[in-house]
Structure formats: structure tokens, C-alpha cells
Amino acid sequence: MDNSSLAAIWLTCKLATLTTALLLLVGTPIAWWLANTRSRLKGAVGAVVALPLVLPPTVLGFYLLLALGPHGFIGQAMDALGLQRLPFTFAGLVVASVLYSMPFVVQPIQNAFEAIGKRPMEVAASLRASPWDAFFSVALPLARPGFVTAATLGFAHTVGEFGVVLMMGGNIPGKTQVLSVKIFDYVENANYTQAHWLAGGMVLFSFAVLLLLYGRRKQAGWSR
Amino acid sequence: MEAHFCIGWPGFTLDAALSLPEKGITALFGPSGSGKTTLLRCMAGLERSQAGFLSVAGEVWQDERRGIFLPVHKRPLGLVFQEASLFPHLSVQENLRYGMKRAGNGRGEGFEAMLDLLSIRALLKRAPDSLSGGERQRVAIARALLTRPRLLLMDEPLAALDMKRKLEILPYLEKLHDELSIPVIYISHSLDEVARLADHIALIENGRITVTGSLADILSRPGLAAAFADEAGAILETTMAGREPDGLVRLAFSGGSLLIAGVGHEAGKRLRCRIHASDVSLALSAHADTSILNCLPATVVAIEEAPTPGHALAQLRLMDGETLLLARITERSRRALNITPGLKLIAQVKSVAILR
Numbered sequence: 001m002d003n004s005s006l007a008a009i010w011l012t013c014k015l016a017t018l019t020t021a022l023l024l025l026v027g028t029p030i031a032w033w034l035a036n037t038r039s040r041l042k043g044a045v046g047a048v049v050a051l052p053l054v055l056p057p058t059v060l061g062f063y064l065l066l067a068l069g070p071h072g073f074i075g076q077a078m079d080a081l082g083l084q085r086l087p088f089t090f091a092g093l094v095v096a097s098v099l100y101s102m103p104f105v106v107q108p109i110q111n112a113f114e115a116i117g118k119r120p121m122e123v124a125a126s127l128r129a130s131p132w133d134a135f136f137s138v139a140l141p142l143a144r145p146g147f148v149t150a151a152t153l154g155f156a157h158t159v160g161e162f163g164v165v166l167m168m169g170g171n172i173p174g175k176t177q178v179l180s181v182k183i184f185d186y187v188e189n190a191n192y193t194q195a196h197w198l199a200g201g202m203v204l205f206s207f208a209v210l211l212l213l214y215g216r217r218k219q220a221g222w223s224r
Numbered sequence: 225m226e227a228h229f230c231i232g233w234p235g236f237t238l239d240a241a242l243s244l245p246e247k248g249i250t251a252l253f254g255p256s257g258s259g260k261t262t263l264l265r266c267m268a269g270l271e272r273s274q275a276g277f278l279s280v281a282g283e284v285w286q287d288e289r290r291g292i293f294l295p296v297h298k299r300p301l302g303l304v305f306q307e308a309s310l311f312p313h314l315s316v317q318e319n320l321r322y323g324m325k326r327a328g329n330g331r332g333e334g335f336e337a338m339l340d341l342l343s344i345r346a347l348l349k350r351a352p353d354s355l356s357g358g359e360r361q362r363v364a365i366a367r368a369l370l371t372r373p374r375l376l377l378m379d380e381p382l383a384a385l386d387m388k389r390k391l392e393i394l395p396y397l398e399k400l401h402d403e404l405s406i407p408v409i410y411i412s413h414s415l416d417e418v419a420r421l422a423d424h425i426a427l428i429e430n431g432r433i434t435v436t437g438s439l440a441d442i443l444s445r446p447g448l449a450a451a452f453a454d455e456a457g458a459i460l461e462t463t464m465a466g467r468e469p470d471g472l473v474r475l476a477f478s479g480g481s482l483l484i485a486g487v488g489h490e491a492g493k494r495l496r497c498r499i500h501a502s503d504v505s506l507a508l509s510a511h512a513d514t515s516i517l518n519c520l521p522a523t524v525v526a527i528e529e530a531p532t533p534g535h536a537l538a539q540l541r542l543m544d545g546e547t548l549l550l551a552r553i554t555e556r557s558r559r560a561l562n563i564t565p566g567l568k569l570i571a572q573v574k575s576v577a578i579l580r
Contacts, residue, residue, distance in 0.1 A: 119309055122270055125296035126303035127323030127371060134297075137322070141313040 001197050007174050008182035008198070015090070015178060016158040019097040020105070023154045024147070026098065027105040032135075034106070035113035050103045057100065061167025064096050068168075088170050093178070096168040097158045104153040112146020113139065149213060156209045160202070225280045225375065225407050229266040231273035238262050238273070238431035244424060246281055249401055249408040251422035251439070253415070253451070259431040260411045264377050267409065268303055269296040280375045280407070300327070302368030304378040308360030310352035310367070317348040320367050327371035335370060341403065342366045342396050358389035362396060369400075376408040382417060390417075397421055398580050415455040419443065419498050420579040427451050444548035446528040446537035456530075456537065457500035458549045459579075464493040472517075475576075479542030483517045484576050496579040501530075501537055503574040504551035508561055510570050518573035522549060524565050527558065538563060540571050549573075 034046055052060060068086040069075045075085050086092035120142060124134035140147075162180040169176030171185065179198055186195035228241040238259040244250050252260050265271040267278055269286070272293065278286040280301075285294045310319050324332060339345040342362040352360060361381055368376065381397075382390045394417070401408075401421060412418050418425060419439065426436040427448065435448060442448060444458040462475035462482065475482045475495060482497070489495065510519060522540035525548070530537040536558045540549040549571055553563070563569070 119305070120311065122268075122296070123303070123305070123309045123311070124322075125270075126268060126301065127367065128297050128326035129322075130297050133326070138311060142311075144313075 002194060004173055004177075005182060005194060005198055008177055008179050009201075011090075011174065011177065012159055012179040015093055015097060016155045018094055019101060019158045020151050020154045022094065022098050023101060023105040024151060027102065027150065027154075028109055031106045031109035032113055032139075034110045036118075049106050052100045053103050057161060057163025058167055060100055061096065061164040064092075064099070064164070065167055068092060068095070087168055088172065088176060090169075090175060093165060093169045093176055096164045097161060100161055100164045101154045101157045104157045105150040108146045108149040108153065109143060112143035112149075115146075116142045145216075148216070152209055152213050156206060160206065226277065227263075227267055227279075228275075228277045229263060229273045230275040231262065231266060231271060236262075236431060238266070240428065240431060240433045242426055242433055242436065244407055244409075244426075244436070246407055247405055248423035249410050249421050250424040250426055250436075251418040252409055252411045252426050252428060253413065253418055254428035256413065258428045260428055261379055262431075263428065264379050264409060264411055267375070268301060268377055269294060269299050283374075297326075300372070300374045302371060302373035302376040304361070304365055304368050304376070304381045306380045307384045308352075308357065308364045310355075310360055310363055312352050314352075315348070316344065316350050316352065316355070316363050319352065319363060320348075320370055323367050323371040329370060329372055332370075334372070338366045338370055341399060356389065357385050358392045361385065361389075361393055365396070365400070369404075374406055376404065376406060378408065378410045380411050380413070382412075382414075394420060395580075415452055416579075419459055420496070440548065444539055444550045446526055446530075446539045446550060455500070456550055456552070457498055457503070458547075460497045460499065460547065460576075462495050462497055464489050464491050464495060466491055477547060479544040479547030480520050482573065482576055484578075487578055498577045498579050499549060499573055500575075500577070501550040501552040503576075504540075504549055505572045505574065506538065506551055506553055506557070506561065506563065507570045507572055514572065516572040516574060518576070520549070520571045520573065522569060522571045524563055524567045524569065526565055527563055529555075536563075540569075542571075 030045070030049065034042060065087055066072050067074045070079070070085065078085055086095055116139060120138050121134050124138045125131070129137060160180065162184070165176065165178055165181055171177050171181050179202065183195050183198045186192070186198070225244050225246060226242070229238060231238045236259070240259065240263050252263065254260050262271060266273055266276060274288065276286050276288045278284070284292055285299050286292055310316070311322065314322060320335070324330065324335070342365060344359070344362055344366055347355060347359055347363065352363070355363065365381070382393060385393065398421065410421060422439050424436065425439050425442045427434045427442070435442065440459040440461070443452065443456065460477050462477040465474040465476040465481060467473055467486070468483070471486045472483045473486055475484060475497065520542055522542050525539040525541050527536055527538040530552055532552070534555050535552050536555055538551045538553060540551060541547070542549065551571060
């Protein structure tokens with residue numbers, strides 16, 4: 001395996017880790033809201049979160065590129081604030097990945113919160129726990145299996161993305177050139193040996209992750 | 225304590241007012257769908273009603289007219305649900321400490337005594353999943369009480385248990401009854417449980433409290449018998465007076481005494497008994513030639529149609545002027561003996577159930 005491959009692997013790991021961490025932070029409140037709200041907006045928000053499941057990654061990447069680019073409203077806002085524009089940067093990749101992997105993180109957490117139900121939170125309140133206290137001392141520990149699933153899927157899905165990265169980040173070695181794009185590069189240049197290394201590694205990695213996930217049968221549930 | 229809650233959603237309206245003594249167990253009794261649980265949830269602060277008022281021991285927890293609403297976690301109450309709702313990720317001990325710590329009882333006042341009272345000392349290190357249903361419910365009760373609540377709300381705490389577990393946990397609840405000096409609201413649709421545990425009873429129907437009063441009074445009112453169906457009957461607080469040479473036991477109460485087949489209690493022990501209306505028959509004069517041991521002189525207070533067809537329920541007052549009995553007789557006997565209020569007669573008690 002050559003150095004540029006290793007650089008791509010390192011970059012991919014960095015991107016996936018950062019994305020997963022951000023998603024757990026952003027996705028948990030969204031999942032909590034979706035699991036508990038009676039708002040009429042629930043359907044709409046749920047649908048927006050789930051959009052990346054059905055949209056071609058190129059569509060998401062295309063609009064992100066427009067919005068974040070020099071003529072986009074976010075891009076112009078960032079210009080006004082003196083910030084660097086996001087397209088073709090690592091930060092841009094992170095933003096795109098967070099949006100793109102959102103449903104894979106939000107949905108398992110939302111399901112876990114819904115499975116817990118309201119009762120444990122009511123019990124905690126009756127034992128004088130404030131809502132925040134109850135969230136951290138009861139809801140989070142009980143939803144742990146959901147968080148493990150969410151983190152695993154979020155990480156794996158980010159590792160596996162291609163279209164959004166290509167649209168948003170281009171193919172800059174060491175900066176935005178992640179594994180999937182690197183493989184594409186190798187194949188285009190007919191460097192099948194290097195492509196095999198990376199592609200085969202990806203197959204093994206993905207299988208191992210899913211095996212871990214589905215093999216983890218014991219789901220701690222709420223005792224009745 | 226005073227409570228009044230109005231809450232409504234399509235197809236159901238709760239408009240319930242309750243005024244209860246500051247001590248003792250009040251059973252909230254009514255058919256399913258009558259609003260028992262909703263009322264309890266309102267008191268706990270788990271449901272917010274448009275109009276609500278709750279004061280406990282003179283302290284106002286909720287008064288919507290004045291914009292007062294203490295959220296659940298600020299109300300010093302204990303809540304015991306139907307299914308034992310222990311936190312599965314915590315051990316028994318951690319479950320107990322969860323509430324203690326947050327209720328400002330970090331030093332564990334009463335902790336040791338509670339372990340003994342509910343016999344859960346041996347369970348401390350166990351996980352909730354490894355406990356039996358009865359054990360879990362005992363831990364849940366201890367957990368609620370260790371927060372030193374000023375009001376204990378119990379929503380059918382035994383309903384999810386089988387008969388064996390119920391019988392195992394009832395003695396603990398009875399012990400609690402003697403130890404607690406706070407009002408307890410106990411939802412149940414089992415009259416047996418209610419008769420064993422409660423001091424007061426509040427009947428609820430279609431979201432309204434129809435009547436409240438002492439257990440003995442309410443259970444022996446013929447007009448309310450419909451709520452209890454076949455289980456109508458009187459409650460008697462008796463004292464074990466002594467053992468007869470033939471093994472029978474004499475239970476004394478203010479209106480006389482009852483002889484029953486041996487129970488293993490020492491003299492002086494207080495026993496709560498229940499006499500089903502269907503176990504009481506009436507005679508106009510005392511008979512010496514009857515196999516029935518317990519014949520008590522009584523006066524008819526009221527007589528009404530019974531919920532069971534062809535029957536009437538007679539409310540009787542014994543000679544002490546306060547003890548009430550309920551007798552179920554057929555309409556034919558009522559006519560044949562011409563039983564009307566004011567008539568003096570003999571109540572023949574066929575059997576007596578010891579509740580506790």
C-alpha cells in the first residue's frame with residue numbers, strides 16, 4: 001500500500017470520527033424531540049432527517065455546493081464574517097457528512113428513546129429528578145444500545161460515502177481525498193492492485209462492523 | 225388534604241373533588257375507565273389540568289387560579305405504579321439511593337428500618353431483572369418512601385402480581401399502614417385489597433367522586449352496593465377476646481362479640497373482619513335451635529333493592545348504635561317477614577372473614 005493510500009485511510013478515519021462525534025451531539029436532541037413531541041412539525045422534521053436515505057448523494061452535494069459556495073447564502077454569510085468558504089475543504093466534508101449520515105444516527109437513538117417510553121422519566125421525576133437530571137441519569141443509560149448502533153452506523157456510513165464527498169470536497173490528496181474517492185482514482189488509472197487493497201479492506205471493515213452490530217443480540221430493555 | 229381537578233379530552237371528563245384526612249389509607253375505588261389513574265396522575269403533577277387545586281398538609285402544591293403549579297420533581301410525594309418500575313440499569317441499592325439522594329435524604333435516614341420493614345436487605349446487590357415481581361414491588365415501595373414523601377400515591381400496586389405474590393406483599397402493606405403518618409391514596413379495583421388495607425374509601429364513577437367516607441360506613445351502605453356487586457358487606461374492627469374450651473375464638477367489638485373457628489392470634493390482637501351481605505340472614509325472633517353461632521340483635525336502618533335480581537339489601541345497626549351490618553335477603557323473604565326500617569330483628573351471621 002502506498003503513502004497516498006495511507007493518507008486517504010487516515011483522512012477517512014478522521015472524517016468519520018469527527019462526523020460521528022458531532023452527529024451524536026446534534027442528533028441526540030433531535031432524536032429526543034422526535035421521540036417525545038406531539039408537534040405537527042414532527043412529520044416534516046422526521047422526513048427532512050430521513051431525506052439522505054433516499055436522495056442520490058450527488059443531489060445533496062450539489063445543493064450544498066451551491067449554498068456554501070461564493071453565490072450561496074451561507075457562503076456569502078461566511079464571507080461577510082471573514083470565514084473561509086467550506087467547499088473543497090476538510091471542514092466542508094465534515095458539514096456534508098453530518099447532513100448525509102444524519103438519519104443513521106438520529107433514527108436508532110429516536111427508536112431507543114421511544115422504546116424506553118415515558119414511564120421511567122415519570123418515575124425519575126417522582127423521585128425528585130429534574131428533567132435534565134432524569135435525561136442524563138435514566139434516559140441516556142437506558143438508550144445506550146441505541147447509541148452504540150447509532151455511532152456504529154454513523155461511522156460506517158461516513159466511511160462509505162462517495163458522491164457527496166466528490167461534489168463537496170473534490171479530490172485533493174491529503175485534504176479531501178478520502179478512501180472511496182481514492183479507490184475511484186486508482187481504478188480510473190487502471191491501478192487495480194492498489195484499488196484491491198483498499199476495496200478489499202473496505203469490504204472486510206464493513207462486514208466486521210455489521211457483524212459486531214447484528215451479533216450484539218442482547219439488548220438491554222426496560223424491565224417490566 | 226384537598227384536591228380538585230378538572231380535565232377533559234374527547235370522550236372523557238374528569239371533574240373530581242376530594243377532601244381527605246392527613247393520615248390513613250384512602251382507597252380510590254371504581255370501574256376501569258372511571259378516571260382513577262387520571263386523578264392520581266393529576267395529583268402527582270404528571271397531567272396538567274385546566275383547573276386544578278391540590279394542597280397537602282396545608283401546603284398548596286397546585287392552584288391554577290393563582291398560577292401555582294409545582295412540577296412533579298418538586299412535589300414531595302411517593303409514587304408506586306402498577307408494574308414495578310425499577311431502573312434496570314441500577315442495582316436495588318442504587319435504585320433506593322436514586323430517590324434518597326435527590327430528596328435530600330443523602331444520609332439515609334430511615335434506610336435501615338425500611339430494609340427491615342419490607343425485608344429487602346438481602347436484595348441490595350441484586351439487579352432488578354433478577355427479582356420476583358413481589359420483590360420488585362417491595363423495592364419500589366421502599367424507594368418511594370425513602371424520599372420521605374408527604375403524600376403516597378399507589379396505582380394498583382398489586383394488580384400485576386399473581387395471587388401468591390399478592391398474598392406475599394399484602395402483609396407488608398398492612399405494616400406500612402401502621403407505620404405511615406402521611407395520607408396514602410391507593411387505587412384498586414379489588415375490594416378484598418381495599419377491605420384489608422383502607423381506612424377511607426372514595427368511589428369514582430365517570431370521572432366524578434360520588435361518595436367518600438370511612439370504609440366501614442361506605443361498605444355497609446345498601447345504596448352503594450351496586451359499586452361492589454356481590455362483594456358488598458360490612459367491615460368490623462374487633463379484638464381477640466379469648467379462646468373457648470372447644471377451640472372457638474371470641475372476637476369482641478363494640479356491638480357484641482362473634483365466635484369463629486380458631487385463628488392463631490393471641491388475646492388482645494386487633495383483627496379487621498369482613499362479613500359479606502350474602503352471609504347474613506335475618507330472623508324475627510331468636511332461635512335456640514339453630515346451628516348458627518352468631519346471632520346479633522339489630523335494627524333495620526334501610527332496605528333497598530340489591531344489584532342481584534330478586535334480592536334486597538338491608539342495612540342493620542347493632543345494639544351499640546354504631547356498628548353496621550349488611551344483609552342480603554330475597555325479595556320474597558322481605559315481603560314475607562315484612563322487613564321495613566325500624567324493625568328489630570336478629571341478624572344471623574354465617575361466616576366471618578378475617579382480613580388482617
